[in-house]
Amino acid sequence: MADTNKRKLIGTSFRRVDAVGKVSGRTQFADDLSFPRMVFMKLLRSPLPHAQIVSIDTSAAERAPGVVGVLTGSDVPVPFGILPVSHDEHALCPDKVRFVGDPVAAVAALTEEQAQAALALVRVEWKQLDTIADYDDALDASKDLIHTYGDDHNFHKKVSLRFGDPEAGFKQADLVLEDTMFFDGNTHLPLEQHATIAVPEGDGRVAVWSSTQTPHYLHKALTKVLGLPAPWIRVIALTNGGGFGGKSDPFNHEIAAAKMALNLGRPVKITLTREEVFQCHRGRHPTLMSIRTGFRKDGSMTAQHLKTLLDGGAYGSYGVASTYYTGALQTVTYNLPHYQFDGARVWTNKPPCGPKRGHGTPQPRFALEVQLDKAAHALGLDPAAMRLKQLQPKDSITANWLRVGSMGLGPCIEAVMRGSKWLERRNAMPPGRGLGIACSSYLSGAGLPINWNHMPHSGVQLKLDRSGGVAVFCGQTEIGQGSDSILAACVAEILGISLQEIRLCVADTDLTPVDLGSYSSRVTLMMGNAAVQAAERAREILARAAAEELKLPGANIVFADGRVFDAADPARGMSFAAAVQAAESRYGTIGTTGSYTPPRAPGRYRGAGVGPSPAYSYSACIVEVDVDPATGIVRVPDVWIAHDVGRALNPTLVAGQVEGSIYMGIGEALMEESAFRRLPEKLSSALVHKFPNMLEYKSPTFLDMPRVHTSIIEEPDANGPFGAKEVGQGPLLPVMPAVSNAIFHALGVRMDQVPIHPWMVFKALEEKRRGGVGRYGPKAFPAVDYGASLDVPTPAEGGDGKARNADDIGVRGGTMSETQRQSQEKPC
């Protein structure tokens, strides 16, 4: 591989390949597409949070003006879901609804207005069931069940893992802190509403164009529900107008549109309203947490026991993974020798939660980082220095068997301390001003695929043209993060050509090799590695042909500036196109492939599949707050953040992801909440979104955005392409705890909950004035029976990655057994 210094694209802020299209409005999003004879579909959604469908009568809707087709649950009876262990959703609910917004019928008409008008003519007779609104309802065993599978009653999933000997660890501690904290739910708020167009292609085939982050998984769900051979279904993901995890599940509207198109033999389009986007949700799980940690006098941790309780909403979605993720990454930042994690997810009659940026990890990260701040205060330590002293070493294995490779958290902490003048300013802040620090880490792609198999997670195929152009085929999806640009740059860099010579063909299940999708911060690392491999293979073929052509057998052939030449004598060479022609003359049409499969993780216990990653990114963040105790308003004038991205393939794109994360983090810290309210009793007492629109769902605007001081830290990881790690999610995580810690520094009150509203600041100040601790947060963690723990010896204890008592515990519930799945899959 060429020396870093000689790289032309990688490491530079080259212009995004989609920049001109985006700024000139030429980029086509799903809702921009139109096909001849296209009709419009709308979904009738449940007005009730939990009810049996007694009967459904669509006859009047079928006769309504313009209506060409109507579907109900019996037309699409096969269940689906993103995780194989929770295929619990239907394109249209066949027998019961589980949240306000669950779809029960689809109507297609010549215009959207006609479809909308016809929905009102569908008559549904309901039998109401208990509304499971919150933890209390979910833990109440006398209430109706939302699903018939799961761990017990309205528990979807319970997990209990013990690594090492936490009790022994607590005995070694000089200080044990126990806190109850709450992280409210919030939603992704992509500017683009989901849209899908299904186009029948004759011969029973159908193409589905959609705003999805995961065309591969949508393809699988369509195949299952439509009952067609997989090759008959083509999924094309359009550039997404923002995803953030909200478009990572296969959705009911996508499947209903495909079924409708096949029935009608004409294209069917559906674009969701903003209200429906809120109903699709899959956002951050509201999570209640109990965290108990032992500390030595120097601030190092001896043990931790973390309990989480996730409010999952109405369906499984990614929930089993989300539950594990609330425990998995507690160990990768600071050395934690003994660790117990108990996690559980309950069903409630609300839109399903799922993977929002950070997926399950921001909540426990908040708890950990706020508690570290409390420990530093109690022990009289500087919270930044205390963190620096107990970093998880690079190239190590954590107590829960995660393999850490490169680890740049130390330089990150030092960078933000320097930038914010932490040591000089922290003890000299004006009234109401405070500085808080927090750190985090995130995956560069999940180590295991969603559908367990041994195949690559990402594939890239190259077609080299005798014109000198290179077509790059890959299933990856551009969701705004810049993955198209990274794909093109990885290939162009290796082949020494410019981005203009690259033609991309992406996210098309008929034409491109599988890439699992734009989730879990996996694309740069996995697609990048596959692209580098494909390009290196092409370079090898071309180099051989060029050496022959130049009559320089064994020469060191270099690819740069659109030329292929002898390293020893750069004048002896040819154009890239000539090299392709030389190769094509000798070997025929030139094409190569590359693929990437993550390394096997060392954990061997049940649950070890969630958490491993080829590489972990690291972030440190210092937030300055300006709090007015008279109004309770918290302003954030400045944020210093340093992110270890391994290697910045494009520093501008990296900084963009960091700044976007800060933006989202400020929203989660101070405003955003998936708040629900019950309708008054006389109106059905249903549980509805507390206003599903962008005005009432408060998220920051330009004026709320702090000055962001970004430092990019590069600790290259051997597993990343050119050393690169992720940046899409990690920098979000430290923002929320850093805000809370800064408020403590400013006012001396603890905010054990986000978002932090002015009235919470008032309450904590009032409590402090009355001589209390001055805290706002949940009072208690409910009694949850997590069951017996899997007992996993740590690497330090000489463990082998397996649980000691796996046989005693066996396979727990929480997931659909094969029989359950089959029974659910039977047509009604």
Next chain:
Amino acid sequence: MKNFDWITPATPEAAVQAAAQAGRAFLGGGTDLLPLMKSGLREPTGVVQLKGLTGMERLELTADGITIGASITLAALCTDTLVQRSLPAVFDAARHAATPLVRNRATVGGNLCQRPRCWYFRHPDYACSKKGGDTCYAIEGENKFHAIFDNTTCNIVHPSNLGPAFWAHDAVVVVLGPKGERRIPVAEFWVRPEEDMRTEVALEPGELITSVSCKPLSGRSGSAFEEVNEKQSYDWGLVACAARLTLDGDKASDVRIVIGAVAPVPLRREAAEAVLNGKVPNEAAAWAAADAAIAGATPLRDNAYKVTMLRACVKNAILTAAARARKS
């Protein structure tokens, strides 16, 4: 949204005539009417647009004070040096409103006539008392943004920023209707839910606001408008206060304190004014006046914080107005 006729009169008189037909609505900037139409709360058969009507876009010093045409945009108001100099509270109030995009469209008349933001009122499924039903859902429901004064029958808060600021400048609202022109002192412009549940302003059917006349500052006087927001744009204030005072030596006189976003209509707080009148408007006096301004608040389950917040807001408005008076 349903189809409607689009009517473009040339004069205020023609607009009033066009609106006399049942089912028609006036459209200024449309920043409130269009959302109401989209959510099905209003379904006019005809929309009478007010852009470019004679005299409705003037902004000038007249014998009545400063006359602001009802079609003046908030953007024009908060970039005008006459307004900044003579009606600072109005200037502040316009500048705090919404976003630059909205301010470019939204008009003075529309700001006074905008309907409440109460989420029960705005949701088409709730037949709340304001929409002819028999219940105020906010009383027992979610009420963190609702009224802390006068909240026994309907818990809306009036969303207008300009309302309190105009009142602090003793404004007169000039309206034109089928029966001719009326001049309504701003104190009489607001309608409480107890008087008429269906409206917030004293306009007869078909009446149009043509202008608002405000009393400019004179002598050593200052005014200010303050609001407290969780979000700094795309949002309405949680509490607001407009204050005006004149310095008589170093003592305050002719004080006006009007609070907003805390009751179904803006409220003038004469008790607070009495506390400040005759005192040096320093921090202690401002807090004392603020205490008087919040006296009698009756917060609901979720909005007691607004009382604390309002106290700080009133204090801030007084101190800003006083500082401006000292500089004048």
